[in-house]
Amino acid sequence: MIEANGLTKIYGAKTAVAGVSFTVRAGQVTGFLGPNGAGKSTTMRMIMGLDRPTSGSVTVNGLRYAQHKAPLREVGALLDAKAVHTSRSAYNHLLAMAATHGIPKARVHEVIGMTGLDAVARKKAGGFSLGMGQRLGIAAALLGDPQTLILDEPVNGLDPEGVVWVRNLVRYLAGQGRTVFLSSHLMSEMAQTADHLIVIGRGRVIADAPIRDIITGSGQSRVRVRTDQPDTLRQLLAARGASIEVPEPEMLEVTGLQAKTIAALALENQVLIYELTPLVASLEEAYMELTKDDVEYHSLSAAEAGN
Amino acid sequence: MSSPTAESTSPHEPAPSFSAPVHFGGRRSQPGPTFFRVLNSEIIKFRSLLSTLILLASTAVVMVGFGALSAWGTGQFTDAATRDPQAGGRMAAQGGDLAVSAPTSGIAFAQLILGSLGVLLMSSEFTTGMARSTFAAVPKRLPAFAAKLVVVMVTSFAVTAVSIWVAGMVAVPILDNYGLKLDLGSSQSAKLLLVNSIYVAAVAAIGMALGTLLRNSAGGIMSLVGIFFVAPIAFQLIPGDFFKEARKYLPGNTVDPVAAAQHVPDTLEAWQAGLVLGAWVVIPVLLAAVLLKRRDV
Structure with missing residues (x-):
């Protein structure tokens, strides 16, 4: 369970996250949806103790992330597909991560197999495609067999087969009673994966409800x-x-x-x-409706841009 | 792609792998990061980068090469001196001094290479994004910093010490050719080896602190070059007693007073120089540690 309470992050003059409070429950996939720049990644970095909240707090299973005795066994995170040294092989990256928690080599091989990285595990991570990088990030997240998974845009750059794989994986993990917190800016992806949706725009929570309610509520x-x-x-x-x-x-x-x-x-x-x-509004329309006032970067239509 | 056939033929079904979590029965008996686990992780990270190994190898090559060159040059120099009977005795004595420092003659390059390695090992964590993985695994951060510092300093010390020793082994027969003696077992040789190796380890620590503070490879290496190569020359060129005095306190000028057999004029006392070098290491390292703990990754 992840609990955020009045979580705020201000970078200089810019407020990235403005006092968000939410609860991510175990046993279901919770989607974290918002347009680019809405504050999703910042929120996730604060959960992982990488960014310090300006105010407010966030806990995982009752403790701040850094207070856990074995954080990788508690929470697995894919924050950025490129959170890897580009010159190190995927295998050595995972081995170094596992070493911090005394996780055996066998588990490293296991997650490599699970994520389909066997063929490229000995290659430099810097040469990976975005999709391979995502698989490596997911492998790292699974290393400690954690109860809580935080995945920032996990399907970004994956091929259709990979998208289905991630969808099945997170549904499977949630089915085992784990907490799965998944961000995306794609509504269509959420519609097929998430049970519960937290919609964020300009650093504020716009909606926090079961996905069914969000579709019917707006339509x-x-x-x-x-x-x-x-x-x-x-x-x-x-x-x-x-x-x-x-x-x-x-x-x-x-x-x-x-x-x-x-x-x-x-x-x-x-x-x-x-x-x-x-x-009847599609989820996509419902999302547009919810966030239309909160999108940071509006795209101009061709006609408007021409003026 | 959500058709049942596509899913059932997917080669990476998660279910089987998760159905037998054999390794994780005793979750409580396997706690999280201890210092030795984090150290082990940093050693894996260190040895799994080709660039690191290349830098270590080049240090050894440069050190040994300069040792040989210096031995040869010293021999030539002494040879020329003995043909001049007037300066003969004085030069010969100086030649003896030069001989003992032949194995450490490449130290300026060792400090540059290993200091840069110190910068790179930390700055590359930030430039590649690896830092997010590192500090997610070790959210208290300081154990990872300390472990990396240990790896950087121990490796720098060991590589420098071995390089000096090998350079000595290469220099002995060359010097012997010119009738010069170099006793690697002498206390002065041992002192030079030890002091220079500690010094290079200190430079690597300063480099790592700069890499942590600046999080930028080019900036860190330029700062290092500024402190060790530019400042000594600049301080010499600027007129005035202040810079002449300040020059003594630059980290690069702390080795000679400690390593020399007798006190060298216009330098610090040995104990003062040791303290100054210590301060040059401790202050940036502490600052880096404090800021690493406080700043966002």
Whole structure:
């Protein structure tokens, strides 16, 4: 279990993490989702005791990371696929890590086998592809057979086979009752892997809920309506408390009313409608919706950029 | 790729490997980092880098090479001197002095190479990102720092001592050719070997402290060169008694007073020089340790 309490990190004038509090529970995969620069990696480095929080605290299984007697046996982390000396072989890297905790050589070979690194284990880690680097990072995280796993963007750079492998691995580990905390900026990846989602934007927690709630919570009864009397219908719907957007001249997007209610209202008032579509938000849309005000780097569309 | 066939044919299914965690039955009997485990880890890291081994080998080659060159030069010099009957006696005496220092004549290069190695071993942790792995495994940080310091200093001492000894073995027959005697078993030879080896270990420690403080290979090595090569020359060129006096306290000028048979004029006393070199090591190392503990990795 990972517990963050008012965790804050300020670098000079920039607040990377602004007082986040959350709990990551054992036995499930918790996704840590946010756009680039949202503070995910900083939060994870603070969990691992690498960055000192400006204020607040974070504990793993009740203790700060550095207070654990055998930290690698408690928490395994992939913070950065390149947290390796580029001139050292993968095998020697793992051997040196294992040596700090008296982890036997047999376990080093075991994690090399598990992560499919056998063929390249004796090669310099600096020559690894991003995907191989990720596998090495995951191998290092698994060395101590830890109860808690923290993986920062583990599928970044993996091929489709590797993505499926990571997904199965984290689901398997969580199934064994371990705590798995997984970050990504890809909503689609989270939708397939995580049970619980913590969404972060600009250093603040925006949502912290089971993944199901996040999908349905945002997609609540939004309905697209096309009509040739948009003004009349808009007044009618507004009178019933709905919020209405008008993306196109004859199209309304209605939030807060069911499709059936809208149809009944139109029928009563003799308004012709020629489309009535309930809109269910995908997780991707839900994510965009949640973070649209909290993205640090907005991309300009081509038209805007041209001006 | 989430089809069942793709998953079942995946060659890296995690399940089997985890189903038999045989090595981890006695979790409590296998605690975490002890100093000797961390030291072992640092030794593995040290010996698994080709660049480190190359630097050690070049130190030995340069030391032995300069020992041989110096023995040959001393012989030539003495030869020339004996043909000049006036200066003969005085020169011969000086030739004897030079002979005893032949094995350590490459020490300036040993200190540069091994000092740079000290810088690199720590700075490369930060430039490659390895530091995140190192300090995640040893979150108290100082045991890893101390272990690395031990590895750096012991290796530097050993490589320098062996190189000086081999250089001596090579120099003896060359000097013998010119009728000069070099007794490697003499107390002065032993003293030179010991003092110079300790000195190079100290320079390596200073290098490691600089690498820790600056976290940058080029910056660390340039600082080292500044302290050991530029400052002595600059201090000599700047007029005024202050710099003349200050020059004595530079770390590079602490070896001669300690190693010399008699007191060399215009240098510190042996005990003073020892203390000054000690301070040059202890202060940066302590500063590096404190900042390493406090700063973000």
